[in-house]
Amino acid sequence: MNSKTGTASSRTQKSSKKKRAHKPSKVILSTFRMFIFFAVTFSIIVGGILSGMALAYVKTAEDLTADQLMLKGFTTRVYDCNGNEIMALQGDKNREMVDFKDIPQDLKDAFVSIEDKRFYEHPGIDIKRITGAVINFFKPGASSYGGSTITQQVIKNLTGNEERSVKRKVQEWRLALGLERKLSKDQILEIYMNLIYMGQNCYGVQAASQTYFNKDVSELTLAECASLAGITNWPGRYDPFTEKGKENNIARQRVILKEMLDQGYITQTEYNSALNEELKFADSNKRTSEYVSNQPYFIDQVVKDVKRDLMTMGYSEELAIRTIYNNGLQIYTTMDSNIQKAMDEIFKDEKYFTKVNKKTSQTPQAAMVIIDPNGYVRALYGGSGEKIGAPLNRASDSQVQRQPGSTFKPIAIYGPAINERRVTAATIVDDAPVYMMGADKSAYPTNFDYAYGGLTTVRNGIKRSVNVVAAKVWQEILGPDLSLEYLDRVNINRDNERYLSLAMGGLYKGVNPLQMAAAYVPFVSKGLYYEPITYTKVLDMKGNVLLEKKPQSTIVYDEAAAYIMVDMMRSVVRESGGTAVGLGQLQNGKMPSAGKTGTTSDNYDKWFVGFSPYYVGAVWYGYDHNASISSAESSRALQIWxxxxxxxxxxxxPIQFTEPQGIVKKDICIYSGKVATDLCSHDPRGSAVRNELFIKGTEPSDDDVCDVHVRAQVCKASTDANGNSLLAGDYCPHESVEEKIFIRRPVPYVPTKAGEKAPSDLKYELPEGEYCNIHGPSMEQTPSDIPNTPDEKPYDRTLWIDFLDELDQTLPRVFRRDD
Structure with a gap:
């Protein structure tokens, strides 16, 4: 083999191996590059989407309104006439506003140290805290980590948005940043500390301090501040009113104190002292009973009156109620707590409402109002026993329409008639049967005992509550127009009730004790009617005057007329025959008092409206659904009063009713109303002389003497069918003749119908023309026995016959010629 060939082959093999070796790495690199490309692309897309969403969320976030920045749900405080707190009115939240300057620095530092340690550094959101929350979210098994700053918590509470979403969080960040630009850190912290929920239905640190430590927030110690600051994180867990909650609270308090030390808010000495301080929490049972107790009747009326006055300012009814219960108002009432306590004790005592009436299964009820002479309502109670729930306020509710009976007479008849100078206390009215509904009808009105007293002064008509006297004065002397006009003056409008029964308190639309007490105020306030008020002012939570109330006065009577009425009503409680003798007196009679009883038809209602120089009190007693009051309970209204x-x-x-100028006194006869004579003092019923009060100019003149009492001789041996002696004749023996004092009615009483009940004073009337029918000249006498005439002329039969004829005409019942 060629070496070159071998070498080439070898290179090829190496190159092939190299290529094979590099192929996986290229794939990985390419894949990574593609991943990075797609990741970046995805991030850009997602980021763009998220940025777009975030931008949209930010744009759609609505700025906080002024109304949202106005804290709501603050507890309203109610005070008595002496400035003592008597009740807290809470809607769905117990919240009390406290100014930033009144919050202890330790409490501010405690909240910042545990809730938002970089509060004074961040712009509303804490990037470091948000990052930590996000990282913590992705850690397996990690607990939740709060990323909200104090500013964000303010936003969440103000908007009420609790939604768990990115949108809500992004919008919250935007609003937090905006709030920090509008408000200072102290302002934000002030809102936060008045806003946060602190358990036990407490919102804000003031309500929480009062609830858990029974003290104003400004009085909290460092240890208590740390305890309080720990509650808001988890109110149910750190509630010190439970045993476990108390342990948890103390443990968290120590954590907070350590944070305050580490962050430089407190010194080591302060830290050690706070750790050693024993926390003394309020009595949870006492606090619970205080806040869940039923709203007293008096407060019911105050709320009603404040609501009405807010509505006159343009508030809707719903807004007025929300304002009263949720806006942290300060309501200063006219209640005198001592007087209210006295009333409460009586009305909660079962002995006054023991069921003795077998005619009904209902529980007996009563109501009472006490007003001072200036129209300030000092106490009020609207039903028998403990108030449970929201029952009818029988003392003042406009739905209460009870017939006032004879308590109406002083304001509908006698007060107006005295003021108009139509009558005086000595004016005589004949209390005899009348038929004011028509002669073909039964006698009307009748008196409560179905008897008639005859000649009666207006004073005695009031004292004994005589219906006939009242009806005659109303119809024949005063007239319905004036009566209704004067009722309008005391704010009891009955212009459509022009019927006679009004004179006796038989109304179509009844009244309540508040109206009746107010209507009697003019008698002790120099004739002025004052609109009754239950509060004097209402402040908002910043101390600004929202409402101010002063009694508005109206002239009803002049001072002299008012005083005459007072004096006549004093007879009701202190003179024999008065309908309120005994129970109508105070301090065993040492404290001057006066008043008027009232009983309605079928004994459905019992009243007493009475007064001293200090106060007017009106009491009603009866049943919600008409039922006759039994004899065993007939005096309960008076007893309660x-x-x-x-x-x-x-x-x-004891002080006296003030006598004004223009009052004169004169001895008068109580059966004629005129200047008394010696005969008046010898009336067979007892002396008829009274030193009476008059408005100057209405008294009888000195020569206007009594013509009702007369002196006459009667024969004891001769009587009429009723056993009354007849006038003595010329032939009545000396031993049978006696001198007596009689009355002669100005207008003779003549029965309208057979069998009607005659007035009781008829037996004291002079038997005009009714002479002795027993004694006379003896029929056995002869003319020679007849005494000669004074001139000693001899007997003349003609003169004798003429004498007998004249006797027949003038003294027909004494001796008749043919007898």
Missing amino acids: HDVMEKVHENLE
Whole structure:
């Protein structure tokens, strides 16, 4: 073989081997190059897509509105008239706004150290934290890693967007960057600390501090700050109100304190001191009962009144309610907590509502309102027993329409009539049967005892609650027009109820205790009606005045008329025959009081509206569905009034009702209304003389003396069918004659119908023309025995016959010639 040939062959073989050796590497290289090409191409495409998506996400991200930046869900605080907090009103969130300056620096540092250590350095998003979160996501078995900054958490809470998606995260980054350009770090941190959920329905650090430590956030110690800051990460796990949660909370507190030390927020000494401090958490049971308790009746009315006034400002009803329960308002009410407590104690005492009425299976109910003379509602209770749920507020709800009975008389009849000078306290009305529904009808109105007293003063008409007197004054003296006008003045509009029953409180549309208490306020406030109010001002959470309320006054009576009415209603509670004697008095009579009872038809409602110089109180007692009140419970309205007001006045000094100028006093006769005479003091029923009050100019003149009382001689031996002595005749023996005091009615009583009940004073009337029918000249006497005439002329038979004829005409029942 040729050497060259061999050499060539050898080269060929080597070259072939070399080619074979390089072929796999070329394939790999080509494949790699293609992979890189496609990877780059894919990355560019994907990157372009992702960039496009991200850009689209960014473009579609809506900027935060001013409304979103306004925090909501703040707890509203309600205060009594002395500025003491009485209740927190919460909607779906318990949140209280706190200014950044009032938050302890330790609490701010605790949150930053554990939630976002680079908070003061990043522009709203933390690239290092995001990268760590992404890497951590791809590590097998790694736990989740939070990548959200404090700014991002603010965005998430403000928008309420909890969606787990790339889109939401990208938009959140964009909004976070934008928020950092609008607000300072402190402003963002302030929003965050008022916004975050802290467990137990608490939102923000103030509500959490009050809940877990029962103190204002500004009072927290370093140890407590670290404990509080740890809750927000996992509220259910770190809730200190559970045994396990308390252990977890303390463990996390120590982690936070270590972070604060390592990051230079606290010193070693502060760290050691905080570790050694024992955490004293609030009583969870007490806190729970406080916040889930039923809203008191008084607060129900306050919310209703604030809602109404917000709506007059243009709020919708829904917005007004949301504002009250979620906007962190401060509502200052007129409630006096001591007075409300006294009322609560009585209304929660079962003895006042023990079921004794066998006519119904219902639970007895009652309601009460107390107002001061300036129109401020001081206490209110809307039903018997403990308030459960949201029952009807019988004290003030407009749906409550109970008949007021005779408590209506002072405001519908007597107050107006006194003020118009149509009547005085001494005006006489004949309490006798009347037929105001027509002569063909039964007597109407009748009195509660179906009896009639006869001649009665207006004062006694009020004292004994005489329906006939009230009806006659309303219809014959005052007139319905004036009555309705005066009712309008006390904000009780009944212009479409021009019927007689209104005079006795028989209304088509009833009233509630709040209306009645307010209607009586003019009697103790110099004649002024004040619109009753339950709050004085409402502040927003920044302390700006949102609403302000002052009682608006209306003149109802002049001062003198109001005082006369007060004095007449004092007779109701302190004079014999008054319908509220005893229970209508306070401090055993030392504290001046006055008022009026009320009972409606069929005993469905019992009322007492009474007052002292300090307060007016109105009580209603009855059943939600009309049922007659039994005799055993007939005085419960008055008893409740007395027992509540007795507590209210327990430590108050007795003061008198202020007598204004223009009041004069005069001794009058209570059966004529005129100046009393000696005869009046000898009335057979007792002295009829009273030192009465008058508005100057309405008193009787000195020469307008009583003409009702008369003196006459009667014969004890001669009586009428009722046993009353007849007038003595000329022939009644001296021993049978006595002198008596009678009354002579200005208008004689004449029965309208047979068998009607006559007034009880009829037996004291002078028996005009009814002389003794027993004694007279003896028929056995002869003319010669007849005494001569005074001029001693001899007996003349003609004169005797003429005398007997005259006697027949003038004294027909004493002696008749043909007897």
